[in-house]
Amino acid sequence: VSAALKEGRVTPTELCQRCLVLIKSTKFLNAYITVAEETALKQAEESEERYKRGQPLGTLDGIPIAVKDNFNTAGIETTCASNMLKGYISPYNATVVQKLLDHGAVLLGKTNLDEFAMGSGSTDGVFGPVRNPWSYSKQYKEKSVPKSLSEDKESDWVITGGSSGGSAAAVSSFTCFAALGSDTGGSTRNPAAHCGVVGLKPTYGLISRHGLIPLVNSMDVPGILTRCVDDAAVLLGSLAGHDPKDSTTIQDDFKPFELPNLTDVSKLSIGIPKEYHAPGLSSEILALWSKAADLFKNAGAKVVEVSLPHTRYSIVCYHVLCTAEVASNMARFDGLEYGHRSDMKDSTESMYAATRREGFNDVVRGRILSGNYFLLKQNYEKYFVKAQKVRRLIANDFLKVFMSGVDVLLTPTTLSDAAPYTEFIQEDNRTRSAQDDILTQAANMAGLPAINVPTALSERGLPVGLQFIGRSFQEKQLLTVAKWFEKQVQFPVIELEEVKRHDNGVFQHQKSASFS
C-alpha cells in the first residue's frame, strides 16, 4: 500500500478514513481503548501534503498504525487498561511512538490489553476482554458446530491471547497496517499466533523502552505486529537504535535492512529444541512443527535436534523475577503525581494504600504481594537470587546451542489454538500465564529475538503459528528465515464480513494488505 500511496492510487486521508470506519464497524472486537480520530486525520492530511510535494518521509509515511495502551502518547489518554491510570493524559511520546510519528505514520489509537500487560489472554483489563477477529471469520464459522443460525455475536468467541491482544486483533482485522505491542513473557508472540499475524520480539536492548510503562525492566521490549515479515522489517528499521533516554539500549549503530529473498537454505542450520515438546502441546501443533522441520530438511537445510535443559524452569524463574520487578515498578503508582487518587486524607500512607486498593485489579495486586514476599530479607537468597542464577543457566543453554553451529531455532509458539473465552476464564490469570507463556518465555529470559510466523489453520479454523528464535542482535538472519518460511506456507487471509464490506481492493489483496 506504500507503493499505492506514492503512486497516488490512494491518499493517506482516504486510507485513514477507511481504517476509522472499519474500526467503528468492528467495535465488538473491543480491540481499541482510545481512537484518536481527530489527530489521526490531521496526521493523514499532513502526510498527504508531503506526498503532493513529492517528499514523503519514507515507506511509513501515511500508514495507519495502532499502539498498545501501555506506551505513552502525548495528549492521548494512556491507561494500561487499569483504573489506576484512567484519565491519565501522557505529557510525552514514548521514543518508539515518536519515531513512528517522525516517519510520518498515522496514529489511529491505543489498543486494549491485560491490565498493566499482566496476562496471556487480554481478558483482564478494565475495559473488558478483546475478541479474536477469527471468531467471526468464515473459516472459523464453517468449522464450528452450528449453534444458532442468527448473526449472534455473543456466541462462543475465542480469545486473542495476550497481553497485546488489542494490537494483534487490530492488525488481524485490517483496521491498521501495523501495531506496537510489548513483549515480556510472550505478550506479542502469543496473540500474534492466535490472531494469525506476524509478531516480532526484538533483541533486548535494540529498541528503546523509554515511554513504555515498565513491567519487568530486565525483560520488556516493544513488540512489532504486522501482517507480513517484510513489514516487520520496515518497522524494525524505523524503531531500532540507541536512545540516550534509555540506558539499556546498545550503543552500536543500527543499519535498517531490506530482507533478501532467500532461495538457497542449504547453508542454514535449524535447531529443534526437544524440551519444547511441552506437556499439553496439542497434537495438531506438534504435527505442524514436524511438518515445518521437514520443509526445511527437504529444502536442503541442516535440521538438528538440540537440547535446552533448563526450559521447564524458565516459567518458574520468570514468575519470581517478574513479580519481584513488578513489586518495584508498581510502587510509583501512589496517586500523588498522576493517575487515580483516593479521597482518603488521614495520612500519606493510608492515601497510598487506598489509592492502590482502588486502582489495581486482583492480578496486579497479587503479583505485587508475591513479589514483595520473594524480596523479603529472609527470602531474598532463596527466591530472587536463586532465580537470577537459574536465569543465567537458561541464557547459557541458548548460548551453547548457538555456538554449536545452529543459526535459528524452530519451536511452536502456543500449546494450542485460541480457546473460547468461557473456557479460558475457568482458570485464574497466574495459572493461565504459566501455561501459555511456556514456549515464549525463555527468549525473554535470555534477551533473544524471536518471531511468530502464522503457519496454518487448525481443525477449528483458527490460526496456528510457529516461532523462530535467533541469535542476539541477528534480526536480519532471523527475519530472512522467517520470510522464507512465510512464503512456503502461504497462510490464508482472514475472511471477515466487515472487511469485505468496506473493501474496494485496498485491503483484501494480500500484496497490498502489507505496506512494504
Add this chain to the structure above:
Amino acid sequence: QKVSVEVLDHLEHLALVDFRDSEGVERLQKAIQFADQLQEVNTDGVEPMDSVLEDRWCLYLREDDVTEGNCTKELLENAREKLEEYFVAPPGNIPLPKLEERETFLQGC
C-alpha cells in the same frame, strides 16, 4: 507451610496493597509453592544474572549535564491535588494503623 499472619500483615504494609479476601491469600500460597520448584535446580558456582546485556558496555553513566526540563506545567497537569508548584499530600510520618486497628481481611485470620 502456610505464611503466617504476621508476614501477611508485613507484606500489606510493605506493598501498600491489600489481600482483600481469602482468595488473595491463597494466591500467594500458590505462588510460593510454584516458586519452590526452583530449589530443584543445581546452581552451585553460578553467578546471578542481573542483565542479559552484562557483556556489553551499554549500562553507562552519562555526564551530569542538564539536557531537558522546565516542564513544570506539564508535570502538574496530571496531579489531582496541587498548590502552585507543589504536589499536595496528606500528613506524612503517620504509620499505617496496626493489624487490630485496621480494616483488613487479615483481621479474621
